[in-house]
Amino acid sequence: MSHLLLISLCLTALAVAAAVPLGRWLGRDAGWVLAVPLLAAAGVLLSAWTGEAVREHHAWIPAIGVDLDLRLNGLALVFSQIVLVIGAGVLAYSSRYLGRDREKERHGTFYLLMTVFAASMLLLVLADNLVVLFVAWEFTSFTSFFLIGRAGEKGREPAIRTLLVTVAGGLALLGAVAVMIVQAGTASLSDVLAADLWRDPAVSTLVAVLLAVAAFTKSAQFPFQAWLPDSMVAISPVSAYLHAAAMVKAGVFLLLVFSPVLAGTAVWSTLLIASGLTTAIFGAVSAIRRHDLKGLLAYSTMSQLGLLVTLIGVGTPAALTAAIVHTAAHALFKSALFMLIGIVDHQAGGRDLRDLAARNVRMPVTGTAIVLAAVSMAGVPPLLGFVSKEGLLDAALDTPGPAWTAWVVTGGIALASVFTFAYSGRLVLGALGLWGSSPTGARHTWQSGRGEPVHDPSFTFWAVPALGALAGLVLGLAPGVLDEPVGKAATAAAGLPVHPHLALWHGLTPALGVSAAVIACGLLLVALRRPVERIASHVELPLSGLAAVDGVRHALVDIGAFVSRASGTIAPRGHLLTPALVLGVFAVAGVLTVEDLPAVVGQPSRWHDWALVLLVGAGVVATIRAKTRIAAMVVVGVVGFGVTLWFFTLGAVDVALTQLLVEVLTVCVMVLLLRRLPARFRTDGTPRRAGAVVAALIAGLASMLGVLAFTGRGGVSEISRYYLEHSYHDAGGYNVVNVILVDFRALDTYGEMTVLGVTGLTIAALLMNRRPAPPRPSAVDLNSPLASVRENLVYARTFGRALSPVIIALSLLLFFRGHYEPGGGFIAALVGGAGYALMYLAADTGTARRLQWPYMSLIGGGITLGSLAGLAGYLTGKGFLGSASVKVLGYGVSTTLVFDLGVYLSVIGLVVAAFALLGGDEAEEESDEHGPVDDGAPPGVLPAPPGAPVTAVAPTTTITTTREGASR
Numbered sequence: 001m002s003h004l005l006l007i008s009l010c011l012t013a014l015a016v017a018a019a020v021p022l023g024r025w026l027g028r029d030a031g032w033v034l035a036v037p038l039l040a041a042a043g044v045l046l047s048a049w050t051g052e053a054v055r056e057h058h059a060w061i062p063a064i065g066v067d068l069d070l071r072l073n074g075l076a077l078v079f080s081q082i083v084l085v086i087g088a089g090v091l092a093y094s095s096r097y098l099g100r101d102r103e104k105e106r107h108g109t110f111y112l113l114m115t116v117f118a119a120s121m122l123l124l125v126l127a128d129n130l131v132v133l134f135v136a137w138e139f140t141s142f143t144s145f146f147l148i149g150r151a152g153e154k155g156r157e158p159a160i161r162t163l164l165v166t167v168a169g170g171l172a173l174l175g176a177v178a179v180m181i182v183q184a185g186t187a188s189l190s191d192v193l194a195a196d197l198w199r200d201p202a203v204s205t206l207v208a209v210l211l212a213v214a215a216f217t218k219s220a221q222f223p224f225q226a227w228l229p230d231s232m233v234a235i236s237p238v239s240a241y242l243h244a245a246a247m248v249k250a251g252v253f254l255l256l257v258f259s260p261v262l263a264g265t266a267v268w269s270t271l272l273i274a275s276g277l278t279t280a281i282f283g284a285v286s287a288i289r290r291h292d293l294k295g296l297l298a299y300s301t302m303s304q305l306g307l308l309v310t311l312i313g314v315g316t317p318a319a320l321t322a323a324i325v326h327t328a329a330h331a332l333f334k335s336a337l338f339m340l341i342g343i344v345d346h347q348a349g350g351r352d353l354r355d356l357a358a359r360n361v362r363m364p365v366t367g368t369a370i371v372l373a374a375v376s377m378a379g380v381p382p383l384l385g386f387v388s389k390e391g392l393l394d395a396a397l398d399t400p401g402p403a404w405t406a407w408v409v410t411g412g413i414a415l416a417s418v419f420t421f422a423y424s425g426r427l428v429l430g431a432l433g434l435w436g437s438s439p440t441g442a443r444h445t446w447q448s449g450r451g452e453p454v455h456d457p458s459f460t461f462w463a464v465p466a467l468g469a470l471a472g473l474v475l476g477l478a479p480g481v482l483d484e485p486v487g488k489a490a491t492a493a494a495g496l497p498v499h500p501h502l503a504l505w506h507g508l509t510p511a512l513g514v515s516a517a518v519i520a521c522g523l524l525l526v527a528l529r530r531p532v533e534r535i536a537s538h539v540e541l542p543l544s545g546l547a548a549v550d551g552v553r554h555a556l557v558d559i560g561a562f563v564s565r566a567s568g569t570i571a572p573r574g575h576l577l578t579p580a581l582v583l584g585v586f587a588v589a590g591v592l593t594v595e596d597l598p599a600v601v602g603q604p605s606r607w608h609d610w611a612l613v614l615l616v617g618a619g620v621v622a623t624i625r626a627k628t629r630i631a632a633m634v635v636v637g638v639v640g641f642g643v644t645l646w647f648f649t650l651g652a653v654d655v656a657l658t659q660l661l662v663e664v665l666t667v668c669v670m671v672l673l674l675r676r677l678p679a680r681f682r683t684d685g686t687p688r689r690a691g692a693v694v695a696a697l698i699a700g701l702a703s704m705l706g707v708l709a710f711t712g713r714g715g716v717s718e719i720s721r722y723y724l725e726h727s728y729h730d731a732g733g734y735n736v737v738n739v740i741l742v743d744f745r746a747l748d749t750y751g752e753m754t755v756l757g758v759t760g761l762t763i764a765a766l767l768m769n770r771r772p773a774p775p776r777p778s779a780v781d782l783n784s785p786l787a788s789v790r791e792n793l794v795y796a797r798t799f800g801r802a803l804s805p806v807i808i809a810l811s812l813l814l815f816f817r818g819h820y821e822p823g824g825g826f827i828a829a830l831v832g833g834a835g836y837a838l839m840y841l842a843a844d845t846g847t848a849r850r851l852q853w854p855y856m857s858l859i860g861g862g863i864t865l866g867s868l869a870g871l872a873g874y875l876t877g878k879g880f881l882g883s884a885s886v887k888v889l890g891y892g893v894s895t896t897l898v899f900d901l902g903v904y905l906s907v908i909g910l911v912v913a914a915f916a917l918l919g920g921d922e923a924e925e926e927s928d929e930h931g932p933v934d935d936g937a938p939p940g941v942l943p944a945p946p947g948a949p950v951t952a953v954a955p956t957t958t959i960t961t962t963r964e965g966a967s968r
Contacts, residue, residue: 002048002054003056004044004045004047005054005056005071005072005126006058006068006070007041008041008044008048008080008126009123009126011037011040012037012041012118012122015038015118016112016115016116018033018034018037019111019112020108020111020112021108022108023107023108023111023112028095028096028098028099028107029095030107030108030111031092031093031098031111032091032092032095034091034111034114034115035092036088038084038085038087038118039085041084042080042081042084042085045084046077049072051488053071053073053492054071054072054073055069055070055071056069056070056071059882060880061880065186065188066131067129067132067187069127069128069129069188069190070126070128071127071128072126073492074485074492075125075253075257075324075489075492075493076125076126076492078327078486079249079253080125080126082246082249082327082328082331083125084118084122086245086246086332086468089464089467090114090237090241091111092464093237093240093339093342093464094114094237095460096458096460097235097236097339097342097346098110106150113146113147114147114237117144117147117246117247118246120136120139121136121140123135123136124136124137124253125253127189128188130181130187130188130189130192131187133177133189134170134177137218137250138170140218140247141163141166141170141218144162144163144231144243144247145159145160145163146159148231148233150235151233151235154233155233158227158230159231160553161226161553162231164553165217165226165227165549166217166218166227169214169215169216169217169224169251170214170217172210172211173210175210176206176210176211176214179203179206179210180192183197189257193258193261198262204261204265205265208258208262208271209267209271211254211262212268212271214251214254215255215309216251216275216309218247218251219248219251219252219309220301221279221305222278225283225302226544226546229295229302230546232297232298235342236338237339237342239294239298239338239342240334240336240339240342241335244297244331244334244335244337244338245331246331248305251305252308252309252323252327255309255312256312256323256324256493257493259312259315259494260493260495261495263316264400269313269314269401272310275306275309276306276307276308276309276310277409278306279302279303279305279306280303280310280412280416281303281306281415281416281419283299283301283303283416284415284422284423285419286299286302287300287419287426288419288422288423288533288536289537290423291354291430292351292352293341293353293427294345294351296423297337297341299423300377300424301334303416303420304330304334307326307392307413308327308330310412311323311326311396314400314409315400316399317490317496317498318391318395318398319396319399320490320498321486321487321494321500322388322392323493324489324493325387325391325479325500325502326388328482329376329384329385329472329475330385330388332384332468332469332472332475333373333374333383333384333385333468333469334377336369336373336465336466336468337374337377337427337465340369340370340431340462340465340469341427343363343366343457343461344361344363344366344370346461347363347366347454347455353426353430353431354435356430356431356435357430357433358433359433359452359454360433360453361454362453362454362455362456363454363456364456365462366457366462366466367431367432369466369469370427370428370431370469371428372472372473373465373472374425374427375424376472376473376476377420377424378421378425378522379420379421379515379519381504382476382477383473383476384472384475385472385476386515387479390506392413393410393417393511393514393515394510394511396410396413397510397514410514414514414517417518418518418525419522419525421519421523421526422522422525424522425522425523425525425529429526433454477504479502479503480501480502480503482502483499483501483502486502487500573688576695577695579699580696581695583702583703584698584699584702586702586706587702587705590705590706590709591705594709597709600712606649609646609649612642612646612649615638615642616639616646618638619638619639619642620639622635622638623639626681627680628681629678629680630679632681633667633670637663637666640662640663641663644660647659654735654737654822654824654827655737657822657823657827658830661831661834662830664834664837665833665911668837668840668915669914669915672914672918723736723739723744724736727740731743731883731896732894733819733820734819734821735818735820735821735823738819738823738824739819741826742819742824742825742896742899742903743883743896746870746899747881749899749903750867750870750881750899753863753866753902753906754863756859756907756910757860757910760856760859760906760914763914763917763918764855764856764917767918793842796838796841796842800838800839800841800842800843801842804835805835807834807838808831808832808836810831811829811831811835812832814827815829815904819896819900824900825899825902826904826907828904829904829905829907829908829911832908832911833907833911833912836853836908836911836915837911837915840915852916853916855909855910855912855916856909856913857909858906860909862901862902862903862905862906862907862908863906864902865899865901865902865905866899866902868898869881869895870895870899872898873895883896
């Protein structure tokens with residue numbers, strides 16, 4: 001089976017992987033290189049296209065019917081070419097738009113996000129599985145959020161508002177996906193479109209509303225339109241690609257995908273036509289009020305998207321054909337205009353048309369390209385925009401339904417088109433610096449010497465947008481070359497064969513008459529631009545879209561604060577009370593409902609079982625009565641070690657080893673924390689203690705009843721028998737526990753490994769930005785020999801240097817034997833962590849080189865290895881985390897071993913991070929090496945980084961000790 005669709009995705013993934021390294025190496029010039037895999041992916045898809053739909057199936061999560069199913073039909077082909085070709089052009093353009101190489105780090109992250117968006121958008125248009133489509137949809141929202149947020153402080157609020165609106169639409173899409181999967185019994189998009197669920201009016205209406213809401217939020221349609229102009233704080237390449245050519249088209253694509261089954265549905269048509277016309281007129285009127293040329297383009301984008309949504313709502317084959325042609329035309333002229341205005345902004349230092357009118361703008365090449373693209377947007381022959389606008393009007397005149405419907409739709413489109421012509425003229429005159437002059441004095445103004453001249457940039461800067469503008473002219477003169485791709489795309493959207501005949505001249509038709517009237521009225525508005533601007537400036541809307549979004553956002557925050565008020569405490573009692581009471585409710589329900597339990601199977605209790613019960617019970621009682629934290633830590637350790645012995649006596653060696661090692665490392669880490677906490681517990685009043693006792697008794701009684709009810713009953717369960725019988729045959733291992741962790745339930749382990757990594761990163765982020773509270777004064781006399789670190793650690797250093805390598809070697813042995821004997825990545829990592837702990841405790845300085853393990857690299861490397869091992873499962877067709885193996889020197893090496901190594905590195909990294917970050921602050925380590933250090937900051941406050949502004953600090957009294965008096 002051909003894998004060309006997967007190859008195209010892999011090429012975009014290659015761009016993602018190369019973005020950061022190339023950004024650091026080449027700086028802004030990385031855009032030229034990254035454009036190549038996108039163009040290659042476009043070429044691969046063109047070669048894969050046979051004229052009929054191409055499908056590929058790749059296993060992902062087959063157990064729940066979620067697979068990487070890909071489909072390339074005419075509609076996906078058109079949108080994929082928009083995503084890849086324009087994406088490649090924007091990346092090439094970015095190589096000259098971005099700053100110089102001093103910002104290489106930011107260039108790498110910019111290109112990473114742009115290529116992630118390209119890959120996500122390509123996956124969205126190729127996806128033939130609803131779950132995959134939803135995942136890709138959400139990725140486009142998140143990349144947009146991060147790219148807007150890169151604008152700095154001014155981008156923070158717009159990024160949040162954009163994310164809030166688009167994620168809300170994502171939830172609507174998730175609801176629609178869930179309904180469709182449940183009703184159709186499959187997640188396959190092709191099968192869902194062919195299912196019978198669309199015959200049920202209730203289901204089809206619900207899905208239609210949810211899909212419309214999702215598309216409206218992504219494509220900035222009323223009443224969700226406010227985020228698009230707000231997002232224009234992002235730089236011009238982002239606006240050109242995401243917010244003009246690609247991301248906002250995702251909503252249009254979604255509507256076209258489901259048009260075959262929903263076109264003609266009353267609620268679908270009503271929602272799309274009403275919202276589309278409202279957005280088209282509102283956006284066009286708002287555009288003629290803008291002085292910021294980029295803001296003008298933002299509102300014009302909203303208006304043009306409204307026209308597309310309106311035509312999809314009309315739903316006839318002609319309307320869908322016109323919508324597809326206009327989608328392509330809009331992608332060309334709007335992306336070109338955003339890039340060209342970016343050039344004007346870059347060269348002139350601003351893009352306000354009033355400021356540009358006072359400048360000596362001499363940009364013949366850029367100006368010519370702007371004129372071409374703007375004329376196409378205005379719908380003037382012989383540009384492609386005129387061909388697509390003719391199609392829109394012709395389809396609107398044939399809108400099905402009552403006669404007045406066609407008049408309303410045609411009138412709305414014509415009115416929006418008049419204002420489109422007006423703001424296109426405003427854009428041209430403003431960008432060329434002619435807004436302040438009269439039409440008769442334009443030539444004189446161009447040649448006058450007002451201020452420093454603004455010239456065209458280099459060829460490499462304007463080449464890409466100029467090609468986009470020129471393509472609109474070429475395709476307008478020869479639109480017939482689009483007949484086949486547009487016909488195939490319209491066939492996919494309409495669900496029946498469509499054979500369009502695109503031409504610049506169709507004779508004297510009603511649509512041509514409407515176009516002529518639109519152009520005449522548009523010219524009149526341009527000529528009367530001064531009074532039109534004065535009238536528009538006095539029009540104020542009673543409600544701000546951004547204010548509505550912020551109102552919803554703050555209301556959600558207030559609701560969340562109210563809901564979480566009961567649990568918003570750091571006191572453990574408040575968090576433990578709820579699960580304790582819930583456990584009691586389950587116990588009562590079990591006593592009242594569970595009957596006829598199976599007979600007890602197994603051996604009776606032995607004398608050492610009761611001994612361990614007494615040991616654990618004594619530890620629990622001692623913990624309750626402990627007055628100091630150090631005493632509580634010791635007796636809690638007794639409980640942990642008692643449970644460890646119990647696991648050993650029951651034959652659960654892996655679990656026992658894990659429990660033992662966790663106890664050891666927990667004690668070590670707790671020691672690092674205890675020295676910064678009060679020595680004694682706070683004494684609570686009688687009511688609080690009584691409530692705690694009651695909750696503890698309820699939880700304890702419920703736990704006891706559960707243990708008595710389930711212990712020793714039923715023998716070996718069915719799932720346990722399955723694991724015992726298949727562990728060696730299916731996974732090649734005898735150690736069932738480890739086989740379950742790295743093979744049968746590897747996805748669970750992958751999630752837990754990721755949680756461990758996030759925990760390590762969280763600890764690092766917290767402690768790197770806020771130094772822990774300083775340790776309490778030592779109770780040991782600093783003049784006593786007991787206070788000398790170096791002298792009192794001589795035995796620990798001696799034995800630690802000898803034993804630490806042995807322990808770490810033992811951890812490697814446990815790692816390699818874990819598939820057949822007790823051991824495995826997790827246990828081996830805990831043993832290795834214990835070796836590191838011994839090295840740490842034996843060291844007399846915190847900066848000893850042997851302690852400086854790269855915990856960030858260990859954590860990241862572990863998760864990366866686990867991910868690569870999971871992806872390798874695709875090579876054998878078993879899906880993510882499916883087992884695959886190869887022969888190396890005659891020995892079988894399985895991907896489960898690589899996955900287990902990822903677990904090993906992640907856990908080691910977390911242990912090292914805990915010791916390195918909790919073990920002491922920088923001042924203490926400096927004191928160990930070089931004596932006392934006074935960084936001039938109060939206790940618990942990090943010193944200012946080099947180059948930071950100095951702030952006056954009240955004088956403090958600092959007490960330091962000699963090196964011998966320093967305490968770890």
